[in-house]
Amino acid sequence: MRLLVILLLLSFNTQSQAVERVVRGYSPLMLSDLFPEAKEQDRTLLPEPVKKWIRLGEYLTSEELKRYSASGNSTVWVDKCEQVDGKILRNKITSWLTKQAWSNSLRISKVTLTDKRLCSDWLSVDQFSLLNSQYIGRKISLINTDKPSNVLTIYLSAEYRVWISEVGIMANTLLRKNTLVSSWKVLMNSVSLNDLTIDLALDWKTRKPIEAGQIISGNMLVQSAIVEVGDQVTVFLVKGGLTIDVTARALGRGYVGDQVLILVDGAKSPIKGEVVHKGVVKIGA
Known part of the structure; x- marks a missing residue:
């Protein structure tokens, strides 16, 4: 008798346990998505896109639960979306x-x-x-x-475009566009975005010697500063609607937008200015 009770309890627990499944794809959610054998009795359970857990007892009839030996408490994760154009x-x-x-x-x-x-x-x-x-x-x-x-x-x-040097170039030499030729290659393996964004309108210097026929890559170059230490620069002093230009000597190196120290001719103390062009620094708004 005790054995019979245990078997009945085990049978009940097995039937009432939630059977977690995952259903993905495009909407709508069909009965056959849950039970492939339901092709002949197929119907729409949820017409709209859905991404949530559903309990079978809320969407299946008692006859369907019995037909497919499913528990109404069983839950299924449904991830159905609308297909993109x-x-x-x-x-x-x-x-x-x-x-x-x-x-x-x-x-x-x-x-x-x-x-x-x-x-x-x-x-x-x-x-x-x-x-x-x-x-x-x-x-x-x-x-x-x-x-x-x-x-x-x-x-x-x-x-993708590559730049090829037509001549040999020594290290620490200014790169000149008229010594380069462009070529296009089929994109297959990974290409560094740094190599695709080399702006030849800027001043570049070579880090190391480059041979004739060699493809130029970003790690071969270093951007030449717009202002170098010791350069004589033109300084625009801007205050309100008044602009005065004077000459000065750069005490630091920088690119466009950088703040550099400069010593205006005749001044004793350096001041900071913003590099705006090659050899041009601005002070004030």
């Missing part, structure tokens, strides 16, 4: 890519979406970011800046 998402991604600082050195011919499930939520993303912010390659992962856990993988069919 792939063309619109590709256009959105392409638009974002072309606005990046390194896009001038990239020619994109095609963006391919690779994820098996793509939800329409991606269309509401305000800002993407590269998962690996230092490199770009044929396969890249984008994240939603507002929700970094959301990752989207794409393939890029593209070419």
